Amino acid sequence: MTSADVVVIGGGVNGTSTAFNLARLGVKRVTLLERRALAAGATGKSGSLVRMHYANEAESRLAWESLKIFRDFDAAVGGDCGFEAPGFVQIVGPAHAEALAVNVAMQQRLGIDTRLVSREELRDIVPGVRVDDVGGAAWEPRSGFADPSATTFAFAEAARRLGATVEPDCEALRIVVEGGRVAGVETSRSPIATPVVVAVPGAWAARLLAPLGLDFGLSPYRIQVSIFRWPEGFTRGHPALIDATRAAWIRPEGRASTLIGVELGAGHADPDKYDEGVDEAYVALCREALAARLPAFERATMRGGWAGMIMMSPDGRPIIDQIPSVPGLFVMLGDSGTSFKTSPAIGRCLAEWIVKGKPETADLTPFRSTRFAEGQPWIDATDYGIERPTISR
Ligand SMILES: Cc1cc2nc3c(=O)[nH]c(=O)nc-3n(C[C@H](O)[C@H](O)[C@H](O)COP(=O)(O)OP(=O)(O)OC[C@H]3O[C@@H](n4cnc5c(N)ncnc54)[C@H](O)[C@@H]3O)c2cc1C
Numbered sequence: 001m002t003s004a005d006v007v008v009i010g011g012g013v014n015g016t017s018t019a020f021n022l023a024r025l026g027v028k029r030v031t032l033l034e035r036r037a038l039a040a041g042a043t044g045k046s047g048s049l050v051r052m053h054y055a056n057e058a059e060s061r062l063a064w065e066s067l068k069i070f071r072d073f074d075a076a077v078g079g080d081c082g083f084e085a086p087g088f089v090q091i092v093g094p095a096h097a098e099a100l101a102v103n104v105a106m107q108q109r110l111g112i113d114t115r116l117v118s119r120e121e122l123r124d125i126v127p128g129v130r131v132d133d134v135g136g137a138a139w140e141p142r143s144g145f146a147d148p149s150a151t152t153f154a155f156a157e158a159a160r161r162l163g164a165t166v167e168p169d170c171e172a173l174r175i176v177v178e179g180g181r182v183a184g185v186e187t188s189r190s191p192i193a194t195p196v197v198v199a200v201p202g203a204w205a206a207r208l209l210a211p212l213g214l215d216f217g218l219s220p221y222r223i224q225v226s227i228f229r230w231p232e233g234f235t236r237g238h239p240a241l242i243d244a245t246r247a248a249w250i251r252p253e254g255r256a257s258t259l260i261g262v263e264l265g266a267g268h269a270d271p272d273k274y275d276e277g278v279d280e281a282y283v284a285l286c287r288e289a290l291a292a293r294l295p296a297f298e299r300a301t302m303r304g305g306w307a308g309m310i311m312m313s314p315d316g317r318p319i320i321d322q323i324p325s326v327p328g329l330f331v332m333l334g335d336s337g338t339s340f341k342t343s344p345a346i347g348r349c350l351a352e353w354i355v356k357g358k359p360e361t362a363d364l365t366p367f368r369s370t371r372f373a374e375g376q377p378w379i380d381a382t383d384y385g386i387e388r389p390t391i392s393r
Pocket of ligand 1 (some may be wrong): 009010011012013014015033034035036037038039040041042043044045046047048049050170171172173200201202203204205208223224225261307308309310332335336337338339340341342
């Protein structure tokens with residue numbers, strides 16, 4: 001039997017961010033357990049868009065606090081997270097122009113560098129973009145994307161430098177509860193005695209939560225992306241972009257390709273035996289959505305794609321909480337395909353909560369685990385209707 005002050009379960013970007021921030025705040029004995037390799041879950045498959053545009057203040061704030069860290073990663077964490085800032089554009093149809101304006105005003109109040117742009121400006125920002133069906137567009141010049149595996153490896157390395165133990169190939173088999181509170185973790189190696197566990201197990205959460213009687217209605221989903229070569233003459237590139245009219249999210253990939261995901265085509269799957277390749281039908285959906293916004297891509301060469309597993313919560317928003325019925329258990333669950341960009345702040349908030357008694361960087365109340373039992377699932381009044389992109393970007 002070994003022991004730790006805090007055990008973090010899950011070596012994705014949120015687990016490693018939490019381990020790093022715990023060590024940064026002075027927790028001496030932090031152990032992170034990863035059943036496979038770091039970034040083996042959703043993180044390594046992520047499209048990794050980093051944008052501030054949400055239809056709610058809580059997530060915009062987490063994204064904004066995280067952007068500050070992505071931008072200054074070497075000083076704030078150490079190493080290179082591969083952050084690039086070609087900017088980000090949110091496009092909505094005419095029915096949602098008003099909601100877009102409300103959301104942009106909210107983001108501006110938080111200090112986020114964003115503004116509404118006209119169709120003409122949109123044409124300058126996104127060369128070759130189709131604008132006749134655009135009801136509104138918002139521009140974030142300082143957003144973009146990062147490298148999700150590099151970010152995770154850098155968080156883990158920084159945690160190690162500060163004294164944390166990172167154990168790949170070590171599965172947490174059971175969270176041990178004694179006397180009504182967390183007492184340890186049984187692992188595929190030796191058991192660890194600890195008063196605090198942070199569970200960040202992504203799509204593999206069920207087997208840890210069920211024995212504790214915890215059921216938040218989480219559902220593992222397989223989601224895909226595909227990549228297209230830039231067609232001849234398409235040389236000026238483009239920023240990252242979400243097109244709510246097509247539920248599509250897009251960003252540059254490498255020197256001359258575009259990565260795209262669309263919401264259609266996501267489906268429930270078993271995270272232990274899912275197909276990691278991309279479906280042919282999905283590639284066709286992506287091509288259609290991409291060419292609808294950037295017509296030059298109509299006959300672009302498909303370069304590849306893949307699938308990854310995320311965990312959807314019932315309302316498509318993460319659960320970040322200290323579980324009231326299990327003192328000592330903190331969680332980040334139900335990433336809902338949108339929790340790469342917020343991971344620097346999520347780890348920081350969880351570490352503050354454990355070390356200082358409450359999160360200081362942002363208010364996590366909206367992410368509470370009890371919202372479903374309270375009959376108050378998270379609904380954004382100013383989302384973009386049925387096309388609302390809830391997953392994978
Ligand atoms: C195709 C795709 C595109 C995406 N695009 C974006 C995007 O553009 N922007 C964005 O912000 N987000 C995006 N996401 C979502 C984002 O990648 C995830 O929300 C984020 O990576 C979740 O990180 P995590 O650390 O919470 O979970 P994960 O990365 O899933 O990590 C969980 C880890 O826990 C490990 N684990 C599980 N159970 C145990 C156990 N019992 N013991 C030990 N280890 C365990 C797993 O092996 C895994 O490595 C996308 C996701 C996918 C799949």
